[in-house]
């Protein structure tokens with residue numbers, strides 16, 4: 119299955135004359151006024167990005183030749199739609215579109231799926247559905263690949279998501295399968311301007327603050343990440359632009375899925391209390407390969423982990439570990455969609471047939 123997918127994708131790339139690009143282009147979620155684009159080429163060259171709208175064109179170029187290219191565009195107009203091409207000495211050879219990081223109460227949509235490792239066919243079907251929803255931002259709740267140290271796994275991931283990654287800025291959350299090496303944010307993903315620490319970071323987008331955390335560093339209030347989260351929430355409290363805070367970490371504190379019996383109660387201690395005090399409405403998790411909306415002590419905990427990874431033959435069967443806080447549970451390949459409009463959040467979820475499996479308005 120995996121070999122077949124790679125072969126087909128490489129053939130398509132060759133036919134279109136894009137043979138030089140072996141990964142990407144990838145849009146990395148960026149804050150207002152910036153956009154970071156990366157891609158990889160077979161041979162060393164000085165990469166460049168030309169970008170603009172129908173009436174303008176600018177060029178940003180690297181200083182030195184290489185095969186892994188990272189260019190951060192700056193001084194972009196917030197909320198504005200841009201198109202771009204990547205290239206080098208031999209001209210442009212791929213491209214896409216993006217909206218520069220939104221600011222203020224700009225209504226926007228983001229989508230969430232996770233656990234995309236393995237089963238590239240299902241992964242691709244879900245991603246096609248995500249693309250059709252035309253989000254402004256896409257988050258993966260972790261376990262992007264089976265083994266973060268295997269370059270082949272990343273090749274399959276980038277081929278499977280190639281059309282999404284060149285149009286929708288991507289927000290990655292680290293999972294247990296991704297963190298075999300600490301290369302996740304250092305070599306694969308780059309979020310300049312928003313990353314203060316190795317495995318957790320924040321992103322301000324429109325009227326929202328995304329808090330992307332390392333599940334392994336959630337403690338009783340004393341870990342470096344705990345202290346950082348408290349500071350982020352304190353800053354958000356006095357920022358008049360922030361109406362929503364969206365924390366995300368891979369392992370869910372409450373779940374009816376196969377990991378529902380794991381001992382994760384500590385995640386409902388200090389961290390949860392901090393979220394309650396900060397007015398958090400929704401937290402996003404993955405790890406279990408299903409969709410679930412739970413409501414615990416005033417906060418919706420959403421597991422969006424049905425992005426392609428195996429479901430162990432459990433499809434269409436009841437939840438294996440039903441828990442009292444669960445409101446919706448589905449063993450279906452799926453993604454979550456959140457529409458943000460002022461104070462109002464509309465949370466929806468769709469399966470891979472495009473059928474609505476959950477919707478709730480959260481004022």
Ligand SMILES: [Fe+2]
Nearest residue numbers: 261293294405
């Ligand atoms: Fe996981």
